[in-house]
Amino acid sequence: MGNDNLISYEELRKIQALERDNKTLYKIDDTFFNRVKEYLAIKKKLIEQNKNSDNIFAKESVFTAEIELKNANKIIVDLASRRVRKIVMQALTNIYSRAHDTERMLNFEERFYYKILEELRTYIETFLSNFDESKQSLEIKKSEGEFLLIRFLEDVPKFAWKDGNDYGPFGKEDVANLPKEISEFLISQSKAVLMEVEDN
Template sequence: MVDSADSKEVVLTYETLYEVLRREKSKEELQKLDKNFFSDVLTYLREKQKAYDESLSKNDVFSIDEREKLRIQLSNIKRILKDLYDIRERKIIALSVNRSRINSDVVNTTNLLDEERALFDGLVAVLQVHRKGIINKILDLRKPDISLVQDKPKPKDTNKKIKRVKFLDKIEQFVGKELELYGPFDKDDEAKLPSEIADILIKQGKAVDV
């Protein structure tokens, strides 16, 4: 499924994928996609590949012509997806640079997919490490030293509250504030999570307190 300005959900087709790419190319900001975009794309690709594989056993004129159309379409779909990924990747890198520079939530990350969030958080962490270890030290008249920043242990929050939740839907793997990984979780799975994260999932209707 793909979010659009006219409809919240649109059946994934070659035409809608092309429109997603066109919109991403024409806008400076990262565009909104359905949260299940990658899984929907994978299902769509598998269906096309299955149709192509089944056509290999048919040798009549119509099937040969249809097989060639499927081959070309598969190739075009993969090219569209790669172009889309490359464009969004560049935008995510730019967002990461902005976040690391101003260290503020003013950078809009609402259109990041769950899979892209891990990339964004990882880039921000790396950029901040080098910013602290290089330019911040130079401005303080000290020698740059990345190792000190990287090896500095983080104080453990012994008072961090934990909540046990039950998931109401499938949740892909995501990254916490300190780059810790959670998930993936299936529907009806239960897990103990930091209260802050649990409260967000509960508020979004993705989990309930147990």
């Protein structure tokens, strides 16, 4: 990757500000990680090459690079923290929703989001299943749209279903609780297998 695509410290701070000031995820493009890694590598190389120099300008460049490197790492951690909070909150809000806006998520974030949804649904259903009255309401909820828990045998890209919703992408060994019709289709195509869930 050439230096024309190298991210700058100012751009990194701008992305942090956009992530901080918006309730929704800031859309990061697929080149972000490589650009940041190259930026960090260049700063580290500059420091290593000039750290023992007696030249006043070299010393100043090392001092500046060290500050930028330290702050850049803080920004990266802050970005990760803010994004994971937003993803978790979105999952909490959309536990039983059939429409999920994952347009601004990176591929691994989208897989993480759907895994959180499954864990949240499993927790709620397990919790409610311990109460007789809740069991009845849970069965009503399930009857509105039956789901099957499946495990993927291969990577499956995002796809549109006839209900008008998009599903995926899913990675090999991912577990998902999908509408019965979709689950049965994926199983019939040998892309997934049904997972048995033990009743309490």
